Every structure is written in C-alpha cells, then in structure tokens.
Amino acid sequence: MTIESAQAGFMSRHRTMIMVLSLALFLPPLAFIFQISTGGIDFCGTWCPRMFYAIRNGAGIKEVVGGIMRAYMGVTLVGAAVVSTFFLGRYWCSHLCPIGGAGELGSRLVPDKLKIDYSSIPAAPIRYGYMGVYVAAPLLGLGSLCCNYCNFAAVPRLFGAAFVQADLAYFFRAYGVINLALFILLAVVAKGGRAYCNFLCPVGALDALSSLLGMKFGNRMNVVEHRCNGCGKCIDVCPTWAISMDATAKIDQLSCMPCRQCEKACPEGAICYGKTT
Numbered sequence: 001m002t003i004e005s006a007q008a009g010f011m012s013r014h015r016t017m018i019m020v021l022s023l024a025l026f027l028p029p030l031a032f033i034f035q036i037s038t039g040g041i042d043f044c045g046t047w048c049p050r051m052f053y054a055i056r057n058g059a060g061i062k063e064v065v066g067g068i069m070r071a072y073m074g075v076t077l078v079g080a081a082v083v084s085t086f087f088l089g090r091y092w093c094s095h096l097c098p099i100g101g102a103g104e105l106g107s108r109l110v111p112d113k114l115k116i117d118y119s120s121i122p123a124a125p126i127r128y129g130y131m132g133v134y135v136a137a138p139l140l141g142l143g144s145l146c147c148n149y150c151n152f153a154a155v156p157r158l159f160g161a162a163f164v165q166a167d168l169a170y171f172f173r174a175y176g177v178i179n180l181a182l183f184i185l186l187a188v189v190a191k192g193g194r195a196y197c198n199f200l201c202p203v204g205a206l207d208a209l210s211s212l213l214g215m216k217f218g219n220r221m222n223v224v225e226h227r228c229n230g231c232g233k234c235i236d237v238c239p240t241w242a243i244s245m246d247a248t249a250k251i252d253q254l255s256c257m258p259c260r261q262c263e264k265a266c267p268e269g270a271i272c273y274g275k276t277t
Helices: 003-013 015-026 032-037 061-070 072-088 091-096 098-107 123-139 151-160 165-170 174-188 195-200 202-213 233-237 261-265
Strands: 219-223 243-245 249-251 271-275
Touching (some): 003 015, 015 032, 015 091, 015 098, 061 072, 072 202, 091 098, 098 151, 098 174, 098 195, 123 195, 123 202, 151 174, 219 249, 233 243, 233 261, 261 271
Antiparallel strands (some): 219 271, 243 249
C-alpha cells in the first residue's frame, strides 16, 4: 500500500469523525479556528469566503484589493481548498467544510421517508447558473447575494443562537428565515444532505471546477468498467448524485466528492480512488 492510499484510507474510515471535529473547530460555541486566528466566532468579515470575488459595479482596483485584504483569511481558505482539490481531490467539500458537514450529519438524523430526493435535477446547470448570477448581479448594480443568502453566515448563527442574542435575532429577519428554510430543505431533509452544496455554494462551484481541471494530476473516484455490472447501488448512496448509469457507471467530476460511499457500496469492487487514466 502506498502512502497516498493509506492516507486516503484514513480519510475514508474516519470521515464522520473528521466532519464532527470540523464543526467543533469552526462553529459556535467552540469555534476554535476563529478564536485562535482572529478572535472572531464565524465566517463573516476577515473569514468571509464568498464576498471578495463578487465585485460591485464601479469598483476600482483599490476597492477590489481592499475587499481581498479585508477577507484575507477567507481568501486563504478558498485558495487552499482550490489548490488542494486540484492535486488531491475535493477533501475540503467532502470532509472539512463545516457547513456541508452540518447539513450531511443533520440529514442522517432524519428518517429516509421524510427526505427529499433531488437527484433528478441536473446539478451543474443550476450551480453554475447561480454562480453566474452571484458574480454578475453586483457587477450590474442589481444587488448582491453575498451576505443575506449565505449559509456560511446562517449555519454558524444557527449553532450560536442558543448562546448569542444577535444570532437568535438573525432568524427573526426575512433573510434569516429564508436561509434557515434553505438549510432545512436543501441539507437537513435532502437525501444525502448535500443539495445546498450542489446547487448554491459558490465555493463548492470553484472547488468542483478545480477538481475537473486537475483530474490528470490528482486522485479521483474512478470506475473500473470491466468490473461494473450496472447494479446501480453506487447511485443510491451518492450524496451529490454524481453517478449515472450507461452501460457502466459514470462519475461526474463536477459533482463528485471523495466521500467514497460508492466504493463501499459496490459489490464488484468496480469503483476505486486513484489516478485517472
């Protein structure tokens, strides 16, 4: 076994533990990462991973650079996620992101009969259509989707509402109610818990593009076609509905995360994590 496969095996075996640890590091009441680095308690301000690349109409170089400098930790976080994904795969989205992790872990507590299956909806057109609106709207002077409709703001406040009055008050405003509804409908009661990630996360959209562009450089989920018998068990367990079936299973790298649930479910050992050919 190579060092790479041993590391991947560790990440796969302990994925739930890693997601729980990420919640403790990034979300209230602990939020160790924020408290240690900047003294904050959430992803807003210095840690914002979304606002710096949504440039407002009429902004000059000074304003753009100023936005990047104000959110320098968020810029660092997104940059690290995109670069690591290019070479290693989407571990930020599948294991480390506390926002996606909160939705997926929450969905595991909901009975299957109450979950909404979004797998019939093509994720990529919606994801990049939303991404286009997200970037273009402020450029055209039509307002911004950055703050009011941001799960990186809503989910930490949801965890902090029991401790901070301002976080509780957030959910008595219209955009707070909408954000809470989106988190419930697209994460907690979504099959797999990752519909919000698949549809409405600009960071995830960038990360997915990095995954696709870096396919020849890093490890990805792959199908060994001659072993696949077309049973479809991989499709049933994929949280991002990234797998389709033709003569054999096909994996869409724009949606796939290396959660490796498909690998565990495959009775023929036809799905593996490694270099693409």
